[in-house]
Amino acid sequence: MPTAETLNKDRGNIFWRISKKFQFAAEKIIPDAFVFCIVLAILTFLLGWIFTKSTFLNMVQYWYDGFWTQSAFAFQMTIMVVVCATFAKAPSVRKGLDKLAGIAKTPKGCMAVMMIFGYVASFINWAFCTVCTPILAMRMAKNMKGLHFPMMVAAGYTTMILGQCMGPSATVYAMVAGKGHQFENIIGVLPQNLTTYNPMNVILWFILAIVVMIVSIMTVPPKNEIVEFHGNIADADIQLEEPEEMTPAERMNSSRIIMYVVGVIGIVYAVMSFATKGFLGSLDLNFMIFLFITLNCFAYNTPRKFIAALKDSMSLSTDVMIQFPFYGAIMGMMTMSGFGQIVIDGMSHIATQATMPLVTYISACILNLFIPSQGGQIIVQGPIILPLGKSLGCYMPDILNAFVYGDEATNLLQPLYLIPALAVVNVPLKKVWGYCAYIFVIMFVITCIGLRVLPGLV
Template sequence: MSTNNNVKEKSKGSLLWRFSQRFNFAAENIIPDPLVFCLILTVILFISGVLFTAFSPVDMLNAWFKGIWSQIGFAFQMSFMVVTCSVAARSRQVKNFLSKVAKLAKSPIVAIILLMIFGYISSFMNWAFGTIATPVLAMLLSKNVKGLHFPILVAAGYSTMILGQCWGPSASVYALIASPDHFLVDQIGVITQDVSVYNPMNTILFFILALGTIGLTILSMPPKDQVIEFESFDDEVEVVEKKNTTKLSFADRMNGSRILMWLIGLGGLVVIVSTIMEKGFLGSLSLNFVIFIFLIANFFLYSTPTQFVNAYRNNMSLATDVMIQFPFYGGISGMMMDSGLGQEIVGAFTSIATADTLPLLSYYSASILNLFIPSQGGQFIVQGPILMEAAQQLNANVPHVINAFVFGDEATNLLQPLYVIPALAIVKMKLKDVWGYMAFIWLFWFIITTIGLLVLPAILG
């Protein structure tokens, strides 16, 4: 990235831009690298568990150890997703296609709107797809449109993936409570997505936040002399095999076989089509299925096995942060769940709730727990039974309480860095480059959601 420093005295910029810089100051001087952030949370939770629960230090360490290994499978999934999606995004064909899409934007404002609408739509299909596809489009928009502040673009694009889960069918809690055998079915029954996701309160709050975030991003763009533009990774170009004029051995022919790539690719296409026909498009978009789509696409995007392997080798380093950090977050989650500290936090909020304030307190408690249990499904296992029992005792609106939980769980993904790591890996940025803008967006969401959860249920009934 590069900064325009031609002007000796920096312009002040808009009020929102100046306010956002306060968060950037904190990011540059306080927020450490993601791994250090994760290790600090680990120490804080360990001490809290020893002080406020019946767990001994050894018990907490054992819970930490058990939790680490609970996330190994997920760590590999996320790592493989980052590498596979990056390989596809950096292929010549995909770059050409997305470049054409990016050329639809002729100004920074149009580019921001295009990016964020694309982000919302892609996140509705699948959060993993949105996490990877949005920063790729942001890079191409930045190459096409001058004057775009790239850190804000990345942060705003990432926020669309988070917010999209609050009104999308792929959120794990909404899918869970719509299943006939979920773990709370005896308590709350089956709640279909027309009731849980697409009720008036949740719909109105989502669109207020979605449109408001677009407006906030546009109004927070810096003056021209403070714009940080995207720097092209010219050193990372697709490796093209040189034609060998000497006689090829059988092994050479196999290494350069297009037919072999096409056979495997066609087999994968059969699986993709049959799965979609059986489950429907949205119903098929599990994390594994999304990764598989990109994997099969790469068999067509890279003509030979040698090109295919080289492309993966050149992108493998992008998975380093993901592979290291996800298990440590599993350890944090293990300590939170096994020690009972999570239940104590939720119970402290629900004990002071009324029917009218329970959704708001659900939002606050979910926001806190998400810092330590970043898996929505895992967090609902801890928080769900307590919230649902409180909702029934207080005669509160159960869908509204669940909506508030999802908003809280998603919101603080802007503060803890776990799910932004893949996006940062794609664009080769550090957490401190974007965390200030992420926290700025979080504050906007916090204010609007707090008002919305108090006002909208009272108006809508």
């Protein structure tokens, strides 16, 4: 007869049992990412129609107008997914990733190495972290048995979210550090040593980063419940037929010189950018895409190989390409109907000087479900929370920090930025969403306590 200890071992530890409740619910109620997006769009339409003065036809117009606001971003993320995935499956890159993946010798060690890599990568650039962390997890899963892959993807994605809370590339931190920003008359110019790296933010960030890493490492399923990675995306070697006749055209198609010339030009520009803007100042989304294209010129050293590899990765961009416009529609309806302002106004009425950071955080969490863009969200929320915070005598960097944490937290629940990570490793949303929700709840509780206690202590 099995003992209680044996039964508990078969069920996994307490971390796993808690996470499993979230994932079980996700398996039952979370549809594919596209359907999730459509449901959220319809919900936003109804909320704007019911709770604002907008008519049905107004909401239709807002849907259409917002639909195209994310076109440039959709293209950027689409090509980012394709060029990163293409680079990751180059034979030379696979060898490098395998060496990094081979540092850890146990499943828990793999989780720790991947999350440390994710935190470092997120400080460099959020898009780089979003795409490259699941790729590293995929290589680890290929090299080591016993890794629960959905939890690896969720934990890696969390490092990107947390990285934005103390990374210099976060939109709001970068915006308020420059002269002429739209809130300068309210808060002035706030350099990043007062916002990104103020004591309250640094302490809260390290608490969250350490706790999330420990929880992710300790969330270990029993052997019979491990879901391993079984795909072969990063192992797909491109097979090309040799041309029947080496004509001048075919010589150009197979020319290494052409690719190396393009690659060298890319390197020269990168050096110029680092020299004039600095390393971190150069790393915007366009630069990261350009850099990966440059690297691919050397990884696939002929035009034929390069294009064939891109075509092989193109299917990964489908979800990104079609869903981002719908999220644009959601943001458009939320903003143009005025429903976003109603949410923030309602929360702001209960704020005091002591509770304002917490109120800002919770309201930002709610609003981010519908406006998952930090730049777009601050346009809606900033004109309300910043004057209110100033009138209450709050320390304004704390209000901005609380806003950024709220803006990032519910990215674990609504999957806009998770879509590229899932696309790269070909994992359905419902396989990962429950673990993201599990981490969100832990982060939410810690952040609420931190924002209520720390501003009065540091």
